Amino acid sequence: MQVTLAIKRFNPESDKPQPHYEEFTVDVEEHFTVLDSLIKVREEVDESLALRCSCRASICGSCAMRVEGHATLACKTKLISVMDGQSKVRIEPMTNQPVIKDLVVDMKPFWDKIRDVEPWLQPQEPEPEDEYIAPNEAMIHLTGVMGCIMCGACVSDCTVLEVDPNFLGPAALAKAYRFVGDPRDDADKHRLKELSKYTGIWDCTRCYECVEVCPKGVAPMDRIMALRDRAIAAGFDGNYGARHTEAFSDLVEHSGWLDELRMIPKTFGMFNPLSLGPLLGMIPIGLRALRRRKLPPIRHKSIPGVKNVRRIFKKVEARK
């Protein structure tokens, strides 16, 4: 069988460095992964094609890239699964991270954010002589997060990072959860306080992209939501983030859907002098959103079924 790979290339050393697509048609076997076909191009057609890969078995995290518009591991993605009857497959580098060359991106921002969450165990002293006693369920639960291979796919496709590069992002927050969820770690309060600041757990819009693209089932968004629950339980609900959650449900209860323009003042408080900074900080994000036609409508109307939505809210409230 034949496949045409439309690869987005970028050569920083050319006279006018411009990203462009280049097509390669190669013979492949039915069982080939995207990585197999890229390696074939690199070995047989164009040695200058740059990509990272090593394990071929979805464990080293080197080969994340966008295939047909979604971030994925090239070594875990069968060609036929993305061809969908066509003979062409579009392959691009990850987004939200600067491209160095072809499919190779600069992951420094990724690692800086991992560093920002103080990614090491901060246990209660003194250490026991033997191992810490910990329930197996807790460890198995954490294994799901420890399964993160730091590939960057979630960061590539995170919708908040697209407009706000300061957001810690799904991978770093999942990493933070790995410690907050670890019964041996004793820095929960400190961690949750830091994570509740601007750029932290409250900035996620729950778009679900990270859960969709994660090749290892880490489900970063679910970890972020778990962190939010813990933050609120630990008393970090006076900050704008937690208020954001409250504002969110207030607004939805009122009109049946989210009035995004009213979210900001409602979260920060219109007349709070402290909110001036965050409000001004939102302006560039708003402008960028406008440029990408993502700004919400100025006049917010209730949806037709708003009464039903309110009824749901009442029911939930009654149960609390």
Place this chain on the structure above:
Amino acid sequence: MAVYEHDVLVVGAGLAGMRATIAADAGGANVAMITKVHPVRSHSNAAQGGINAALTSRGDDWDDHALATVKGSDYLGDQDAIEVMCSEAGDTLIELEHMGVIFNRDEEGHLGTRRFGGQEVARTFFVADITGQALLQVLYEQIVKSQARIYEEWFVTSLVMVDGQCRGVVALELMTGQLHLIKSKAVILATGGSGRVYEPSTNGLIVTGEGMAMAYRAGAALMDMEMVQYHPTTLKGNGILMTEAARGEGAYLLNSEGDRFMEKYAPNMMELASRDVVSRAVQTEINEGRGVDGCVLLDLRHLGRELIETKLSYINEVALDFVNVNLADQPVPIRPGCHYIMGGIKTDVNGATTIPGLYAAGECANVSVHGGNRLGANSLLDTIVFGRRSGHTAATYAAEAGEKAISESVINADRDFIKLLMSREPGNDSWAKIRRDMGDTMNEHVAVFRNEDGMQTAVKAILQLKERFAQLAVRDNSQVFNTSLLFTMELGFMLDVAETICVSALARKESRGAHYRTDIPERDDENWMRHILVHASPEGPSIDYLPVVITRWQPQARSY
């Protein structure tokens, strides 16, 4: 030219390299780590099954672990080194746990164990079937905490030798294409194995053996290079590993007749005999026509879906992805594949090589604790124990090493070589073709079953490949992230490693551990209780011998 200078420079950021860095840092040295890929991409991440340790606090006996290791090594392991490793294993494991490794537990919340091959006792500690990845992430966490400098995506091209001492390295910065000199009073090689000298292999594409080749070129001795481990259960097709933990949890090996054929080869330990024994059994079944399409079957069905999904979920994912098999429903086709090299740079128990200032730890080193055959889950232990010891020793050495003048011209040889590669006129040959031919040659002639003729053929073939390499051009002249240049340089090192494997294999005139000769099928303790050393010389590899260190256990007939 920027000047980089350290007390201790660790080449490699896998488990051994990171553990060495942490130890040297704790020892007060100015330490840096240099690695051709980001630390967590190192191939240690692929280790699945677990790490061995006898926890004496719960009544296990490290003597028993040591004896199993000695027997597993087919009596070629140095017993003093094995005693060091096994006696320090317990503390090492607890230290890892304290650092944050989320080992699976038993019902009371204590560390849980599973059984592994070549041992009667369950003393393998694990994190599901992603143990290596879980350890690597935690050591990286400690590195981040330590703030040690990391030269990331820098490819080391040679060792800098001054007056017979190792004093630093030359390295290519992949992002810019610049060559740099990094001075260091002590250098620790932790570059991992060389599995990709074979094709197929369970090893990642980056596992190309430069550390061994660089040390060899600089004059250090390599030892027991003929001892290459074939893992019995690698996936049909692409050779990805199906961990021994599957059998540790109770999986069966079946031939085309549905028999648990290990009954014939290892009636007591069955599927959990030593790896060399199981690999030969599997290969024999296939060769004698009781295979299924070039493979035998690994059957996990009776373990049940729940166990598979909690403790073996990664191999289940791999089997689904690549051969479309759900392990709970169907047996999976497997066959032996190149996995690990017991041989490596000869070191003492503190990581010191035969060159002053040069240390080695992890798979690139040979202490020797694995001898003729490594027990499953002993390698992770080896990386951590000897990583720590070498980091500690190198820091102490560096503190007293004093200064030495190093001329920047030491990088000229590598610079000229790169220029030469880039200026040659490209012909029909490519690094990929030579690399594949090398892998096929080794896999055909220096594998599970060997004989004189085959090994002679392999030596000749490798020499021919070296000639082809001497004509090879790099087709890409770019500076930034030039992987064509990178792979070509790796290939040069790999060919040296392949050659040392072949000549060492030819030198050992007996069968022991992973080195099984159909033309001399017996072990010969009278003549061959000795290591094979290989040095570089102007005439090519030269062979030497060293007796095995025996402390307490005399060689016995080996049966499982």
